[in-house]
Amino acid sequence: MTLLRSRRSVRVFQERPVPEALLEQVLEAARWAPSPHGRQPWRFVIFSDRERKERLIERMSAAWEAQLRLDQQPEEIIALRLEKSRQRIRQAPVLILACLYLEDLDRYPDAERQENERIMAIQSLGAAVQNMLLMAYELGLDTGWMCAPLFCPTVVCEALELDRRLHPQALITLGYAAADPKRRPRLPLETLVIRLDRRRSGEREEGDVS
Numbered sequence: 001m002t003l004l005r006s007r008r009s010v011r012v013f014q015e016r017p018v019p020e021a022l023l024e025q026v027l028e029a030a031r032w033a034p035s036p037h038g039r040q041p042w043r044f045v046i047f048s049d050r051e052r053k054e055r056l057i058e059r060m061s062a063a064w065e066a067q068l069r070l071d072q073q074p075e076e077i078i079a080l081r082l083e084k085s086r087q088r089i090r091q092a093p094v095l096i097l098a099c100l101y102l103e104d105l106d107r108y109p110d111a112e113r114q115e116n117e118r119i120m121a122i123q124s125l126g127a128a129v130q131n132m133l134l135m136a137y138e139l140g141l142d143t144g145w146m147c148a149p150l151f152c153p154t155v156v157c158e159a160l161e162l163d164r165r166l167h168p169q170a171l172i173t174l175g176y177a178a179a180d181p182k183r184r185p186r187l188p189l190e191t192l193v194i195r196l197d198r199r200r201s202g203e204r205e206e207g208d209v210s
């Protein structure tokens with residue numbers, strides 16, 4: 001519980017590099033996540049070199065800028081958000097691009113079941129990423145989650161020259177936090193949980209004798 005409650009998203013990192021052995025443990029943690037039919041529909045692309053980062057930044061910024069303009073965001077906000085995002089990628093010691101890999105999923109004749117198969121794969125990718133975030137924190141590392149690649153997957157594949165069977169979903173930044181960010185509060189359990197197994201006072205269960 002201490003580990004679960006202590007992890008928090010980090011958006012600014014030290015320059016300190018991530019030891020290879022720790023990175024491998026983080027990736028190993030992802031491998032053990034549950035997945036539909038045990039198919040492990042994920043692949044993780046790792047990079048840390050300046051050249052790739054800059055290529056990704058340039059290509060993703062152009063795509064995001066166009067989307068922000070569509071939303072009619074003010075110019076200064078567009079510039080600010082883009083610069084923040086660029087900085088996050090530029091100064092992250094390691095980047096993990098979490099991709100869906102759908103080739104091994106079951107095939108169905110109808111579109112609805114196929115779509116559900118895809119959704120299950122996405123759900124399991126989330127479980128794999130969470131394993132990584134927790135393992136990283138356990139090892140004294142910190143992580144951040146950037147959803148940006150989901151909005152321009154083709155651009156990301158081109159920038160990193162990836163196999164087109166990979167579907168970028170999230171960019172995870174990994175390193176050592178520059179400062180300890182605040183932990184965000186959570187909704188109370190009463191809001192999140194619907195306890196059908198608990199009777200409210202005054203309610204009767206079948207078989208009750210009055």
Ligand SMILES: Cc1cc2nc3c(=O)[nH]c(=O)nc-3n(C[C@H](O)[C@H](O)[C@H](O)COP(=O)(O)O)c2cc1C
Pocket residue numbers: 007008009010011145146147148182183184
């Ligand atoms: C699917 C998903 C997408 C997210 N995308 C972003 C993102 O693009 N940028 C960002 O700063 N944080 C992103 N986050 C992190 C959330 O903002 C963060 O987890 C949440 O505010 C709770 O804070 P905590 O992680 O510090 O507990 C994302 C988290 C998830 C699960």
